Amino acid sequence: MTRRGRVRAVLLAALALAAGGCSPRRMAEGLLLGSHFVRTPGLPYGAEARQRLDVYRPRTVRRGAPVVVFLYGGRWQSGSADEYRLLGDAMTRRGWIAVVADYRLYPAVRFPAWVQDAALAVRWARDNAARFGGDPENVVVVGHSAGAHTAALLALDERWLREAGVPAGAVRGFAALAGPVDTVWTDPDVQALMGPPAGWPATYPATHVDGTEPPLLLLHGADDETVSPRSSLRLAARIQERGGCARAIVYRGVGHVKIIVAAAVPRISSAPVLDDLAAFVRDPRGTACPATPAALNR
Template structure:
């Protein structure tokens, strides 16, 4: 995109960027999201609770042995709706990937670790059923942003959750963390404190405290200037631990992004900010 086009896109979206902290900005991204790259199946139940539902986005131009990405959104385990993240699904479906966006129960309905159990159930449903939608369960990836990145990390790094849901230990080909909190004790965020029983938060709730050895390959992406989740302590810290455990890990850091625009950059009007979608696509296609 040329400079003039970038300036026009930026001017048109200035109001949007100010709204990205809430549902209004996400729904605006949804409005400008193309619908020609996928075929949706919405509101599939993977459990009995009303929050235990997911949407499936089948690519119109799938890759061979179509890889599957299960995406978990952020919201400090207090908020979030799967329908607000169609722009993430579209961006990956346009690259030939099948995408599952899952809701999960939130605080105050539940606390840790119930949302991890929900995530594991969503992955289990995907593993067992995604072949009916054209996806290849042998190419299964997890991805999440912010607290959703935490969920993806815990499901990938602590084998008990997927094992309890009946998913084989070697089912995951990899996982992608977008500005995830992986090392956040003691908890400073007041919204997250009751979720993890602060001040008695269990150490085993932290991704960085997991055994790590033998876990699937990871791609950690963060914004250099992230004032919500410290990229040095979380992404860089976890990357060091993964490497020391012999796990393949890639890192990407972007100066032009912040915590919110990192996930917003999946939307087509904002992709010029950073090649985050390219990073994810390369990571997935590199793990056949």
């Protein structure tokens, strides 16, 4: 196979990865995973079976490396940390400690169980960062899709991290990829897992905007047919109107799956998703604060 053909095959495999194809995902991992990192899987952050997380660290860790906690998507009903080895590979290439957390899912639980789990995972990451060479004062939370919704709630409704024992201001920033962050629930399965309608306002990140939240980066694909990019654009504008720090970036030609593929396998994507995340990890406030435009198209 030519190099071009190999790259195309890997791209197709990576897309299948994000869509849940096990065998193609393993093929992509076999072709692309490096030897520069160490993965420690299945560490408990709570007593429940799904309260487990995987830690990725570079083999050579620079002192005080940033710690990135990643929350995957799956419509609050599916997903596994094991599916994100390529993302761990990509993040450790940037010198980060990556923490990929599993969490409880519907129908075993309903809202807010997964938000509570994510907050506990953040607490664990902060408490254990130094064990893996990370800086407990340099933690950023990143989520995709349903995980992006959770990340946005952690950023905007301070009670979840507070109840988990995370001090105010302990997380430097939050990034949401393709998240339903400013919307209303219309699909019956999502309505069911979010609980009684009277409680839905609390599940909407936009409900909690007051201008005092930590920096929030909202990344979205212009071609996303699962979650409209208007969701991210609206929330960024709403936060900036209140004097808070938020920025939305919309990528041309990118859909709901391709945005996480671009983050996990940047060498086969033209969308600079990982570069934009890296800029945010370096300087959340400088990247997202009101001096910057509320939205940017790439």
